[in-house]
Amino acid sequence: MNVIAFNGSPHKEGVVNHALCVMKEELEHEGIGTEIIQIGGENIRGCADCGGCRRPPFVCVFDDDPVNRCREKVNAADGIILGSPVYYGGIAGTFKSFLDRLFFPGTRLRYKAGAVVASLRRSGGVFTFQQLTNYLNLAQVVLTPTVYWGVIHGNTPGEFEEDREGLQITRVTGRNMAWLIKTLAAGGIAPPEEIKRERTNFIR
Numbered sequence: 001m002n003v004i005a006f007n008g009s010p011h012k013e014g015v016v017n018h019a020l021c022v023m024k025e026e027l028e029h030e031g032i033g034t035e036i037i038q039i040g041g042e043n044i045r046g047c048a049d050c051g052g053c054r055r056p057p058f059v060c061v062f063d064d065d066p067v068n069r070c071r072e073k074v075n076a077a078d079g080i081i082l083g084s085p086v087y088y089g090g091i092a093g094t095f096k097s098f099l100d101r102l103f104f105p106g107t108r109l110r111y112k113a114g115a116v117v118a119s120l121r122r123s124g125g126v127f128t129f130q131q132l133t134n135y136l137n138l139a140q141v142v143l144t145p146t147v148y149w150g151v152i153h154g155n156t157p158g159e160f161e162e163d164r165e166g167l168q169i170t171r172v173t174g175r176n177m178a179w180l181i182k183t184l185a186a187g188g189i190a191p192p193e194e195i196k197r198e199r200t201n202f203i204r
Contacts, residue, residue, distance in 0.1 A: 008084035008095025026174030053105035114141035125151030
């Protein structure tokens, strides 16, 4: 069993990474391997809505950044974690571009486990948290239950350690995600048959 976690912050050793490491510690304590992939510092262009990924082999036509390679990792994983700092009340720009192109062609995450975390200095965390969960909801990911929104405070990892509630939320989320992954694996009940999407435009 394994989880892929994405750090959408440009700060490789910043608050988001620290939170992901806390979750990784909880997951690995339960025997679930976790890989943290740094995305925030990459040069990633936005989706051009060209439709190329809708045709075989169903990959993004821009193949000069980590998006396609990361999709392969995600499709093979048992769970996914998305972590982003708050930029103007939303997901950091580079990470938004990455997520748009990662999820747009579709992923094999249906009924797998997912979790999100957003870091901030003061406000805008719930908006960013909801933006991140939108990607998982539309991919039919099972969101990890936890005790509060995954919103943590601090400009530095040290400040995050002082956010005792945020630290606890992060630990509980990691622990609960391990339980969810094991529960889904042990369920023995096949998921509902996947249906073909109906796409309707209201302008004829």
